[in-house]
Amino acid sequence: MTPLPHLNVSKLRKSYDGHEVVSGIDFELRRGECFGLLGPNGAGKTTTLRLCLGLTDPDSGTITMFGLPVPQNAREARVRIGVVPQNDNLDPDFTVRENLLVYGRYFGLATSEVERRIPALLEFAGLHTRGGSKILELSGGMKRRLTLARALINDPDLIFLDEPTSGLDPQARHLIWERLRNLMNQGKTLFLTTHFMDEAERLCHRLAIMDRGRIVACGAPRELIARHIEPQVIEVYGEDAERWAQEYGMRASERCEKTGETFFCYTHDADPIVHHLDARPNLRYLHRPANLEDVFLKLTGRELRD
Amino acid sequence: MKTKHFRLPEFSLRFVHVWRRNLLVWRKLAIPSILGNLADPMIYMLGLGYGLGAMLPDVGGMSYVAFLAAGIVCSSTMMSASYETMYSGFSRMHVQKTWDGIMNAPLTLDDVLLGEVVWAASKSFLSGMAVLLVALALGLTNSALVLWIIPLVFLAGLVFSGMGLIMTALSPSYDFFMYYFTLAVTPMMLISGVFFPVEQLPPAIQAVTLALPLTHAVALARPLMSGTLPHDIILHLAVLTAYAAAGFYLALVMTRRRLLK
Numbered sequence: 001m002t003p004l005p006h007l008n009v010s011k012l013r014k015s016y017d018g019h020e021v022v023s024g025i026d027f028e029l030r031r032g033e034c035f036g037l038l039g040p041n042g043a044g045k046t047t048t049l050r051l052c053l054g055l056t057d058p059d060s061g062t063i064t065m066f067g068l069p070v071p072q073n074a075r076e077a078r079v080r081i082g083v084v085p086q087n088d089n090l091d092p093d094f095t096v097r098e099n100l101l102v103y104g105r106y107f108g109l110a111t112s113e114v115e116r117r118i119p120a121l122l123e124f125a126g127l128h129t130r131g132g133s134k135i136l137e138l139s140g141g142m143k144r145r146l147t148l149a150r151a152l153i154n155d156p157d158l159i160f161l162d163e164p165t166s167g168l169d170p171q172a173r174h175l176i177w178e179r180l181r182n183l184m185n186q187g188k189t190l191f192l193t194t195h196f197m198d199e200a201e202r203l204c205h206r207l208a209i210m211d212r213g214r215i216v217a218c219g220a221p222r223e224l225i226a227r228h229i230e231p232q233v234i235e236v237y238g239e240d241a242e243r244w245a246q247e248y249g250m251r252a253s254e255r256c257e258k259t260g261e262t263f264f265c266y267t268h269d270a271d272p273i274v275h276h277l278d279a280r281p282n283l284r285y286l287h288r289p290a291n292l293e294d295v296f297l298k299l300t301g302r303e304l305r306d
Numbered sequence: 307m308k309t310k311h312f313r314l315p316e317f318s319l320r321f322v323h324v325w326r327r328n329l330l331v332w333r334k335l336a337i338p339s340i341l342g343n344l345a346d347p348m349i350y351m352l353g354l355g356y357g358l359g360a361m362l363p364d365v366g367g368m369s370y371v372a373f374l375a376a377g378i379v380c381s382s383t384m385m386s387a388s389y390e391t392m393y394s395g396f397s398r399m400h401v402q403k404t405w406d407g408i409m410n411a412p413l414t415l416d417d418v419l420l421g422e423v424v425w426a427a428s429k430s431f432l433s434g435m436a437v438l439l440v441a442l443a444l445g446l447t448n449s450a451l452v453l454w455i456i457p458l459v460f461l462a463g464l465v466f467s468g469m470g471l472i473m474t475a476l477s478p479s480y481d482f483f484m485y486y487f488t489l490a491v492t493p494m495m496l497i498s499g500v501f502f503p504v505e506q507l508p509p510a511i512q513a514v515t516l517a518l519p520l521t522h523a524v525a526l527a528r529p530l531m532s533g534t535l536p537h538d539i540i541l542h543l544a545v546l547t548a549y550a551a552a553g554f555y556l557a558l559v560m561t562r563r564r565l566l567k
Contacts, residue, residue: 016567055409056566057310075318075412083410089403093331102330105323106411154411 004067005030006158006189007052012061014047021047023213024061029158034180034190036200036207038292040300044213045193046086049162052191053083066157079107082151086162088143090135096122096146097131100153107154117153124179125149141172148179158189165199177202197293211300221292228298229290230254230266234273236285237262244283248276259302266290311562315416315555324408324421325428332429343433347382348440351375354501366503368532375441376528377500379434383459384466384520387430388491391470392483395422399474405565415565419558423471427463434459441531449533458530461546462523468553469519475560499524519549 007029014022022044029035039045050056052063054074063070065077091099097118104114122128125145130138138146144164151159164180165173180190180203194200200207201221208218217224225231236249245263250256252273253265265273270287277285332339355371365373398404405418438455441447473486497511498504498520504512515521522542529536536542 053410075414078410078412081410085403085406085410087403089407091327091331091404091407092402093334098330102323102327103407103411105326106320106408106413108320108323108412 003031006066007191008062008064009048009052010062012048012051012063013059014044014051014056015059021213022051022058025208025210025213025215027208027215027218029189029191031189032184032187033205034184034192034203036204037191037193037210038195038197038200038207038296039193039210040195043210043300045210046162048210049160049191049193053078053081053160079154080157082154082156082159084144084147084151084159084161084164086166088147090143090146090150092135095132095134096127096138099135099146100150103150104153109154114153117155121149121152124152124182126175139172141168141175144168144172144176145179148176152183156188158191159183161190161192163194164192165194165196173199197291197296201292209296209299216299217295224295225290225292228295230268231290232267232270232287233290233294234265234267234270234277234285234287235262236265236277236283238282238284240280240282244277244280249273252276257297257302259297264294266294308563311559311566315420315558316414317420318413318417320413321417321421321424324413324418325425327404327408328421328425328429340432340436343382343386344436344440346385347378347433347437350381351378351437351440366528369446371444372441372446372532373528374501375437375444375446376531377498377524379437379441379455379459379531380462380520380523380527381495381500382437383430383434383462383523384491384495385430386433387426387463387466388470388487390426390429391422391467392474392477392486393480395426395471395474396477396480396483398422399561399565400477409565415562416558419471419554419561423464423467423554423557426467426470427460430463430466431460434462438531447531447533449531451530451533451535454530455527458523458526461543461550462519464550465519465523465546465553468550468557471557472553472560475557475564494518494520497521499528519546522546 005028009028010026012022012025013020025048037045037048051058052065052070054071054077057071066080068077070077091102094102100118100121101111101114104117105111119128122131125148127142127146127149130142135143148164165176168176177199184190192203204221206218206220208215210216217228219227236244241261241263245256249263249265253267255266257264267273274287277283351371351374355374359370362370408418409415438452473483477483497507497515498518499515500520504515504521507515522545526536526539526542
């Protein structure tokens with residue numbers, strides 16, 4: 001028998017003022033995996049997360065967390081989860097250590113028990129020398145790491161991360177990723193929303209791409225790329241790119257799309273196109289294997305979302 | 307507004323941790339907070355009480371400063387509860403998103419609001435008590451009945467905290483609270499018997515004051531401080547309790563509508 005999934009979502013729907021934000025989605029989180037929910041702004045990711053946490057009631061459909069029905073038993077289910085929200089809501093009146101202490105007490109942990117857990121969490125977050133610092137004195141990366149440490153205060157089995165590296169510099173992002181992999185190695189289940197494709201590709205065992213309230217694709221990152229996209233991509237840009245695409249690129253590739261001023265030529269065999277481009281020094285190009293972003297753009301479209 | 311927003315509150319004892327969180331913040335700023343809470347009522351009580359009082363005969367059978375002391379105990383409780391639930395409450399709800407963080411733990415909005423209302427009542431209780439202690443020190447009251455002021459002030463704190471949380475639930479920004487202060491709190495303070503007996507007012511306005519919670523708090527506090535049993539105890543307590551319960555429930559419904567969309 002396969003173990004019960006940590007989270008199971010079935011036929012979930014939610015609308016606001018007659019506008020359906022979540023339109024019948026199904027997915028499950030298996031134990032110990034990192035599951036990613038990807039989508040452009042307004043795709044319904046955050047609403048899905050709020051529904052799973054029991055903070056808002058669905059119009060229809062079912063959510064089961066650790067076998068408990070949500071929202072009915074959401075409070076009980078939340079005992080075993082940690083949440084890293086999109087915007088830091090650390091307590092600015094408290095020090096780093098006090099933030100952890102106060103948060104641990106919300107889980108019914110005794111002060112002495114929380115204090116016993118704090119040193120290891122500060123170590124994990126790389127903040128062991130900053131226990132007495134005020135929140136305002138921390139950098140953006142430190143705040144994120146503290147928020148992550150705070151989400152671990154109850155030693156959760158399942159951790160929700162809503163765009164955990166938005167607004168961080170590359171160094172800080174790599175550090176967060178390393179910590180998240182560390183958590184996966186400890187057997188934690190992660191539920192991640194993001195619109196960073198490299199993040200999803202790097203971390204997620206499986207992911208679902210969401211658009212306009214629906215899940216448009218679901219699977220392992222490599223599998224999604226293989227299923228939806230030609231393996232080779234040539235990006236062409238520069239002044240004459242438009243003319244080149246009209247005259248040659250669109251014909252020579254299996255699919256050619258334009259985003260901004262760049263043409264993306266998708267193909268199984270890139271050699272002829274690359275040769276053609278090498279003979280035209282006024283055009284600049286990049287030849288690379290297809291990645292998740294190509295899948296994402298193909299499935300959710302290239303127009304701007306606000 | 308949906309029916310689910312109207313369901314009865316379901317509390318857990320975890321509301322205590324919300325209260326403790328606010329206590330920990332307060333402890334860092336306790337001294338300036340107490341002094342700040344005390345300064346304003348003291349200026350009214352001593353300034354008006356001794357200054358204006360020197361020109362007045364006895365009011366309601368006591369010196370004006372003693373008359374005023376009972377009113378100021380109640381009004382400073384009202385002020386403190388209102389400030390805490392509105393300005394500080396709005397910070398926690400809307401600006402710092404403290405409540406959102408708490409609701410990711412095994413607490414519900416019902417617990418958060420209960421923690422907030424009990425916290426604000428506790429803080430305003432200290433304000434009322436501070437004024438009472440000054441009145442005792444000045445010899446303005448010396449009856450054992452004064453002990454009943456202790457639960458009364460806490461109840462009054464719950465009343466004005468619940469009302470403040472309604473405003474917080476409705477508020478788009480800090481500026482909004484000014485309306486409540488200028489249109490509700492200040493007029494209420496003037497006509498509820500804090501500064502002069504309600505009987506001085508025209509009959510029509512007297513009828514209005516009967517609907518105001520501060521009137522009932524003052525009507526209980528003043529005789530207790532002067533050492534006589536108040537009239538209509540049950541009526542006054544019933545009005546205050548009803549305000550506390552209805553205010554809290556309404557605040558909860560409004561906040562659910564705002565946050566649990």
